[in-house]
Amino acid sequence: MSSLSFLAIVLVVSAVAAKMPIFSWDTVPVYSHLCNKTGPFNDAAIQVLARFPLVTIEKGQEANVSDCCAEDKILAAAKQIKAVNSSVQVIFYYNSVLDWNQYRLHAEFLKHPELWLRNASGDPVRIPGDHSFKQPKDGMLVFDFSKQAGRDFWASDCINATKTGYIDGCFADRSGEESFRGTTLSPETAKAYAKGHDQVLQDLQKSLGDNVLVANNYLLPGVSSTMIEGFQSKEASILQLQKAVSEKKLVEAHAGYHDSCKNITNSLAAFLIGAGEYSYYGCSSGWYVDETHMDWITWHPEYDKPLGKPTGPATKEGDVYTRHFASGTVAMFDTKTNTGTINWAK
Numbered sequence: 368m369s370s371l372s373f374l375a376i377v378l379v380v381s382a383v384a385a386k387m388p389i390f391s392w393d394t395v396p397v398y399s400h401l402c403n404k405t406g407p408f409n410d411a412a413i414q415v416l417a418r419f420p421l422v423t424i425e426k427g428q429e430a431n432v433s434d435c436c437a438e439d440k441i442l443a444a445a446k447q448i449k450a451v452n453s454s455v456q457v458i459f460y461y462n463s464v465l466d467w468n469q470y471r472l473h474a475e476f477l478k479h480p481e482l483w484l485r486n487a488s489g490d491p492v493r494i495p496g497d498h499s500f501k502q503p504k505d506g507m508l509v510f511d512f513s514k515q516a517g518r519d520f521w522a523s524d525c526i527n528a529t530k531t532g533y534i535d536g537c538f539a540d541r542s543g544e545e546s547f548r549g550t551t552l553s554p555e556t557a558k559a560y561a562k563g564h565d566q567v568l569q570d571l572q573k574s575l576g577d578n579v580l581v582a583n584n585y586l587l588p589g590v591s592s593t594m595i596e597g598f599q600s601k602e603a604s605i606l607q608l609q610k611a612v613s614e615k616k617l618v619e620a621h622a623g624y625h626d627s628c629k630n631i632t633n634s635l636a637a638f639l640i641g642a643g644e645y646s647y648y649g650c651s652s653g654w655y656v657d658e659t660h661m662d663w664i665t666w667h668p669e670y671d672k673p674l675g676k677p678t679g680p681a682t683k684e685g686d687v688y689t690r691h692f693a694s695g696t697v698a699m700f701d702t703k704t705n706t707g708t709i710n711w712a713k
């Protein structure tokens with residue numbers, strides 16, 4: 368092999384392998400995760416989304432326009448964003464438990480009753496999801512991960528999405544869940560399901576290579592990324608973030624269920640105390656955007672302030688954590704009052 372063709376191969380391989388999102392300490396690392404129920408994103412929204420290195424499109428994208436298919440709507444949004452900034456990583460949301468009906472995956476799933484999870488009485492398991500999204504009254508079917516065919520079936524939806532070239536990775540909601548309220552699995556199924564639920568995520572990550580797979584609220588060996596959905600300005604969240612960082616995960620810290628997204632000082636300070644390489648911050652009370660819910664398309668002034676690499680881990684004296692950043696910015700968090708202070712470098 369000539370050294371030139373060797374170089375060409377190395378370049379191709381590294382171009383394919385380098386699929387982590389852009390990460391920088393220069394300013395606060397941030398992400399977005401949203402959907403627009405009533406239609407495609409408008410231009411102003413796309414301009415803001417194009418500034419985030421990492422954007423997940425939720426299941427409710429254009430849900431009010433037609434019943435099917437979320438796959439196509441998420442792809443359309445990815446194309447809109449990439450047209451403005453091709454370095455944004457766009458992540459495909461789907462659920463690793465609930466068979467949300469707006470996906471093409473659901474139409475396919477209906478053809479495969481042998482892949483529906485069944486309870487100890489042999490009835491299909493049906494469970495409800497987040498009621499801010501449209502769903503059948505009796506709940507949704509569940510993918511039977513106790514079976515290889517069930518795992519392959521579910522994983523193929525994400526793999527197909529990434530094959531379009533516009534989707535960089537996937538978000539697996541309800542990762543780690545293995546038992547369901549109101550229904551009992553047989554002991555054998557329960558055991559195989561719990562194992563299979565982890566297995567499907569680990570196998571999917573292998574298929575995706577270095578591309579992002581977010582296991583929501585779950586740290587699983589062999590899966591690169593996680594979201595802390597209920598991140599808040601409390602020491603428990605800081606410790607949770609530090610743990611995920613110590614396991615080398617890409618972490619999306621989602622504040623906003625408990626903290627204000629108008630004044631983000633407290634939750635952002637908590638984030639800065641715990642953040643590591645590939646930790647990203649976001650704040651929202653929900654997952655939709657519209658005229659009154661702008662959280663995910665709000666570029667906070669703090670996002671442009673100078674940060675720089677942390678000079679080291681946070682230190683704790685008494686009740687107060689402190690962390691210094693290369694720019695001179697200092698974040699502090701008081702675990703007694705659950706309030707933060709960020710002294711930004713000029």
Ligand SMILES: *[C@@H]1O[C@H](CO)[C@@H](O)[C@H](O)[C@H]1NC(C)=O
Pocket residue numbers: 403404405406407408409410412656657
């Ligand atoms: C959501 O879609 C509607 C209908 O197309 C559009 O009018 C609105 O501007 C969109 N909102 C955002 C934030 O993109």
Ligand SMILES: *[C@@H]1O[C@H](CO)[C@@H](O)[C@H](O)[C@H]1NC(C)=O
Pocket residue numbers: 389417418419420421451452453454455
């Ligand atoms: C494109 O996205 C990258 C990663 O977030 C960012 O560094 C860059 O500034 C963005 N470019 C534009 C034009 O927004």
Ligand SMILES: *[C@@H]1O[C@H](CO)[C@@H](O)[C@H](O)[C@H]1NC(C)=O
Pocket residue numbers: 430431432433501
């Ligand atoms: C659109 O949203 C409205 C209000 O949330 C709801 O009443 C209506 O059923 C939705 N239409 C579709 C097609 O989902």
Ligand SMILES: *[C@@H]1O[C@H](CO)[C@@H](O)[C@H](O)[C@H]1NC(C)=O
Pocket residue numbers: 471472475520523524527
């Ligand atoms: C993924 O694509 C393959 C090949 O086109 C297709 O057979 C399969 O049904 C798709 N998976 C889903 C869940 O739609």
Ligand SMILES: *[C@@H]1O[C@H](CO)[C@@H](O)[C@H](O)[C@H]1NC(C)=O
Pocket residue numbers: 486487488489490491549550551552
């Ligand atoms: C299985 O599901 C059916 C239908 O929801 C329910 O009536 C039955 O009690 C369930 N059995 C167990 C063991 O959970």
Ligand SMILES: *[C@@H]1O[C@H](CO)[C@@H](O)[C@H](O)[C@H]1NC(C)=O
Pocket residue numbers: 630631632633706707708
């Ligand atoms: C935002 O919250 C912080 C921490 O609680 C507080 O110190 C600051 O005054 C608040 N800023 C505004 C503009 O209200």
